Amino acid sequence: MIENYLKQTTFTDFEDFKANYKLIIPDDFNFAYDVVDGWAAKEPQRRALLWTNDQGACRSITFGELKEISDRTAGYFSSLGIGKGDMVMAILKRRVEFWFTIIALHKIGAVIIPATHLLTQKDIVYRANAATIKAIVCDGDELIMDHVNAAMPQSPSVEHLISIGPLIPEGWGDFQQGIESATPFERPAEPTKNSDPIIVSFTSGTTGDPKMVVLDSVYPLGHIVTAKYWQNLHPNSLHLTIADTGWLKAVWGKLYGQWLVGASVFVYDHEKFTPSAILEVLSKHRVTSLCAPPTIFRFLIREDMSRYDLSALEWCTIAGEALNPEVYNRFYQLTGIKLREGYGQSETTLSVFTSPWVEPKPGSMGLPSPHYEMELLTSDGRPAEAGEQGQIVIRYDKNYPAGLFKGYYRNQQLTGEAMSEGIYYTGDLAWKDEDGYFWFVGRADDVIKSSGYRIGPFEVESALMTHPAVVECAITGVPDEIRGQVVKATVVLAKEYKEQAGEGLAQELQDHVKQVTAPYKYPRVIEFVEELPKTISGKIRRVEIRARDRR
The missing domain is CATH 3.40.50.12780 (ANL, N-terminal domain)
Structure with missing residues (x-):
């Protein structure tokens, strides 16, 4: 066929x-x-x-x-x-x-x-x-x-x-x-x-x-x-x-x-x-x-x-x-x-x-x-180099590929924001290594800017998830006068760790992240919760966590 x-x-x-x-x-x-x-x-x-x-x-x-x-x-x-x-x-x-x-x-x-x-x-x-x-x-x-x-x-x-x-x-x-x-x-x-x-x-x-x-x-x-x-x-x-x-x-x-x-x-x-x-x-x-x-x-x-x-x-x-x-x-x-x-x-x-x-x-x-036809574009619109973060985009100016959506139904404004001049902007950030492999960073709106670093929530969440105490977690940025933002982890603990929730376990999780990924990415703030806010499809609503933190 x-x-x-x-x-x-x-x-x-x-x-x-x-x-x-x-x-x-x-x-x-x-x-x-x-x-x-x-x-x-x-x-x-x-x-x-x-x-x-x-x-x-x-x-x-x-x-x-x-x-x-x-x-x-x-x-x-x-x-x-x-x-x-x-x-x-x-x-x-x-x-x-x-x-x-x-x-x-x-x-x-x-x-x-x-x-x-x-x-x-x-x-x-x-x-x-x-x-x-x-x-x-x-x-x-x-x-x-x-x-x-x-x-x-x-x-x-x-x-x-x-x-x-x-x-x-x-x-x-x-x-x-x-x-x-x-x-x-x-x-x-x-x-x-x-x-x-x-x-x-x-x-x-x-x-x-x-x-x-x-x-x-x-x-x-x-x-x-x-x-x-x-x-x-x-x-x-x-x-x-x-x-x-x-x-x-x-x-x-x-x-x-x-x-x-x-x-x-x-x-x-x-x-x-x-x-x-x-x-x-x-x-x-x-x-x-x-x-x-x-x-x-x-x-x-x-x-x-x-x-x-x-x-x-x-x-x-x-x-x-x-x-x-x-x-x-x-x-x-x-x-x-x-x-x-x-x-x-x-x-x-x-x-x-x-x-x-x-x-x-x-x-x-x-x-x-x-x-x-894909590439990674930096915030100033140039192709990202190896090791550099960029937004994942798909070009359709020469050929409109089967499978790419035709826009958002009854919403020209959103369609125009995502698709313009022959480029679809996915809103997702990634970086590529020397072999051309893509590594996911996170949604562009979710990236945390701390002390000049751009930190994707995905990689910090991945590091935290390797600790046996963590069932699931969400990484967000919270305002900080000195660093602009600091990394915050909202964590749901495994049943056998719930009684340990506190400063001691928070320190253990911070040290764990420092060992798994670059130390500057570790969460300086950790909050233990019973559940994370999610959409009906099970995706974490980080926007709700950020709004709650602002309040």
Whole structure:
């Protein structure tokens, strides 16, 4: 399948990849028809999805079956008047109906808004009005539906509420009954254009109201790199990305690139994360590839991994937070697999990563993807030299890459601030070493300026996290008359250390940071707390900590 979209699919080394990776973008590309239905026509018995849950249920779905079910789902949605350009919010956790829904909406030309089940009434009202949402499809969980129902009086654009079950409240459509009785669906005469939006994703809003990221019809092609050249997938792969479908990480690892490669997507639908259960399903179902945040791997290596047969596991990738060398080394000792990092945003696809051709450097994001024209720019606008911090930017003045977002929906001001003169400014700072590897520093707004030094919170947090007392932490700057700012650590302690909270433990943590990283970066102020302020996606709201400190 990917040979339809790449001029060259195999490469000898990273230099070959960098020089010869060229994407072919057809007119009127539609992932649902061109890839899903394409596989159904070519190899209808090829497995697309292996879904299982924590209750022991298991369901294998071929591309032939997926075409048939998504057609019926599209027919049901069309019968409700959902058409091209309509906004549909999906709150579907890891339920198998998510894949039927998103493929059906692509076929119709409607726009999916993935949403987490953690949304409250206020969150739903905001999203419904900000995006003029026409329909909501959600898991038949009582709490979710209570929040949705409570939001409806303030959400006038919403015309349809659809439940996949088990509960079907009065006034709600029955998804299962709807697709069973749907009239045959026919492909619309008007094709989707490459510039048409297919996803609007709400960011998690660490500094204010969530922004609406617009992704167009060719966005899926940007994930060929994600699946083929980062996750190292092939047609016989069974890949698990641990992510809820409410976040874009789901389409990074549970949909687009994986099916472009022809791999099978593995889904473990669970309500509560249990490390032993993850290891059990990896072993039982012979999963070959795993992608998860470093936190997941921190939990996995604490288990007795010798009890599980992980011989099928070939490749593991990580993204989202700091990876400390202890986790990397321990996982390598236990499995023989090197964890390979990657970086991207809601606004992009994978843009920096550790490919199969290069040696991982634990803590580094890897090398810039040839899919994007990337560089680091200093605050005065010049390219950063080795060892020098700069903002990660993507140039699109010569060629607009598939996967780069089209702007923030209904917000020209924010779009103009992020995208100007052919450059997208990510707002993230990094530095590169002599080998060209990128090392994440932090958000530009989060960088601390102390006594002439620029200190990124990410590296101090990474150092603190290697101490056994620290469960999680947030690094911020607090005003200081002499230094301008000093580094402050807000720390959540492990259960066995909570009684030790005080000056003695604070001194121990400060000394620890001095040993792990450059001494000038150590936190001069340490505050012990029970929990950190976070967004609904789990990202730390440093802006809230700074505001509280100012008060």
